[in-house]
Amino acid sequence: MQSSLKFAPKWKLVAYTLLAIVMAFGNVVIAYVTKIMLNAAQYRQGDSGNLIRIASIGAATILIIMLSNFVYRYIKCAIIQDVNVYLKDKTMSYLIEQRSDSQKDGLSLMTNDLKQIETSKTTNELMIIAELVSFLLSVVVGLINSWILTLIFMVTTLIPGLVQRAFTKTIQAKAKVWETNNIAYTQSVNDGLNGAQTVGLYDAQSSTISKVVNSAKRMEEALKNLNFTQAAAGEVIMAFADIFSFILPFLVGAILMLQGQIGVGTLIMIVQLSNEFINPIVNIFEQLNAIKSTKPMWDKVEQALSFSADSTKSAKTGQFTGLKVEDATYSQGGREIFTHLNLTVAPNEKILLMAPSGWGKTTLLNLILGKIKPSEGHVYIDGEDVTGNWAEAHDNFSYVNQKPFIFDDTIKFNILLGRKVSPANLAKAVDSAGLTELVDEKGWDYQVGEKGANLSGGQIQRIEIARAFLSERPVLLADEATSALDPELSLAIHKTLLKKPNLAVIEVAHKISAAEKSLFDRIINLNGENEE
Structure with a gap:
């Protein structure tokens, strides 16, 4: 499992490490000042004024280190921000490029999973750097002052690591259970919120709430088990650390002091530094456990990190000469x-x-688009076989849905979808789609609301048509585009679509008026014969 820190700016990681070294000196300063003062007092060296000067120098040094720590913490937060933005960018790009119709896994990945990676992986990876710096600096200072005690502390700190290994597989298994239940809970909440109106209509609130709450209980139970296992592992590791990494070495130090080999100041200094032998190691093992618990989530993120959109395809050139679906099954x-x-x-x-509901009209359009591949047969565009080839086929088409997706954003964004176009082309598309009056009245920056709540059904359809016209693609696919509209508005929309020059239109429908039928060049009954 690779480190998430590889996606942070290198200079920030270097700055973070240097500042972590400065921060670690805080513990060393306290231990060293303690040694000097206690040894001076034990051996009657100097006077009270000398001790005050030593304490003052130590306090001033601590204050300077405190100021450095402000920068350290800011850099740490900045690195987490950089990694989060990078992972969200790559993950969202992957999800959109994959064009999955299911929101379940993607929603959970972009919210819960990435937040878990931030708190349990990225943050802990940064903390491991700081813990290692603190450990190494304390060991060096300890070796200089009493190599015997320091070596004893270093050897005994290996014990917690052996204990930690016994918990690894259990923690990973419980993390997998939690991740599965968390996905189910996220989808349950999403379904409950989106289906609130339907539930209210049939007075099914109680059962729907119960469904979400039961899902929450399963998720929280799994999270409780994961957290308890991690906490239990930490307790066991800490107990072994206290015995083998504190009590036994302290016993040896006391014996050396009785033998006159070290002073009380040196003993207290090594004991003080021992916290930086023990605690960083214990913390590192706990942080490694937390990082390992994110493996199921990180595996999904790695798919996004290794994904690259196909950028080798050249832009479409030449005129559209025709579309052919040949013997498709x-x-x-x-x-x-x-x-x-x-x-x-x-x-x-x-x-x-034309065909009745359930015939497979939408499936046919997806086949033409290259989203799916026929069991038999071929699709040709401009004489080239593009069967099942989305990359080659889709940029010949625009698409008008029965229920267009509308972003909770401005009119302008919903038409442009963030694309860069000239004002002239935008105005032309808006005029052709019959949206000029709406834009003049509301303005480009008018917020359309969630799912276009501030627009009428006809205005939403015309936004979808403006998107299509703006793309200037040669073929427009319409999937039951006006079946939810009243007859008068349906006819108006069809006039907008079918009187557009230099545009082929393939519309699938199960019900349409005679006036609208008269606007088509050809009508094909998919159940049988052609109509004039």
Whole structure:
């Protein structure tokens, strides 16, 4: 499992390490000042004024180190921020490029999992650096002052590490259980909130709340088990550390003092430094356990980190000369959705494909887009085989859904989707889609609300159409685009779509008025014969 710190700026990691060294000197200063003062008192060296001067120098040094620690903590927070932003960028790019229809895993990954990685992985990896610096500096100072005691402390600190290994697999297993239950809980909350209106209509609030609460109980139970196991491991490690890394070495130090080999100041100094032999090692083992608990989440993040979008495809060139679906059959779950389907579409041709609900019309459009591959047959665009090839096929198409997705943002963002276009092209697309009046009235920065709550159904559809027109792609696919609208508005939308020049349209529908049918060049009944 690679370190998340590799995605932080290198200069910040260097600065963090140097500042951690300065911070570690705080403990050394306290121990060294204690040694000087106690030895001076024991052996009657100097006077009270000398002791006060030593204490003053030590206090001033501590204050200077405190000021340095402000910068240390700021750099630490900045590194965590940099890593978080990088991981969110790569993960969101991966999720969007993958175009998964399921929000369940992606939502949990972008929220709970990445937060767990921040708190249990990135933060602990930074703390391990600081703990190692503190340990090494204390060991060096200890060796200089009493190599015997220092070596004893160093050897005995290996004991907690052996104890820690016994807990590793158990912690990883419980982390996996928690992660699975956490995903289920996130989806349960998402379903409960999104389905609140439906639940309210049928007075099913109690059962829905119970479903979410039960999911929360399972998640919290798993989290409790994980936290308790980690805490229990920490307690056992600390007990062994106290026995083998404190009591026994202190006994040896007391014997050396009785034999006159060291003074009381040196003994107290080594005991003081021993905290920096023991605590950093104990902390490091606990931090390693916490890092290991993030492995299931990090495995998913690594998929995003190793993913790269295909940037080798050249931009589409040349004129659209036609689309052909040849003898296509598509099966799913052992059931044939459609068989031996043939379809040709000429440039600028407006075609209506009619079939009852459940026939597989949306599946056919996904097949044309290259999102799915037929069991048999081929799809050709401009004479080239693009069967099941999203990368090659999709930039020939724009798409109008029955229920377009609307961002909780401005009118302008919802049309542009963040793309850079000239004001002239934007104005042209808005005018062609019939949105000029809305823009003039509300303004480009008008907030449309969650799911377009501040817009009418017709305005939402026209935003989707403006997106399509703005792309200037040769073929527009319409999937039951107006079935949820009233007849008058449906006809107006169709006039907008079907009178657009230099645009082929393939619309699938199960119900449409005679006036709207008259706007198409060709009508194909997918259950049978063609219509004029």
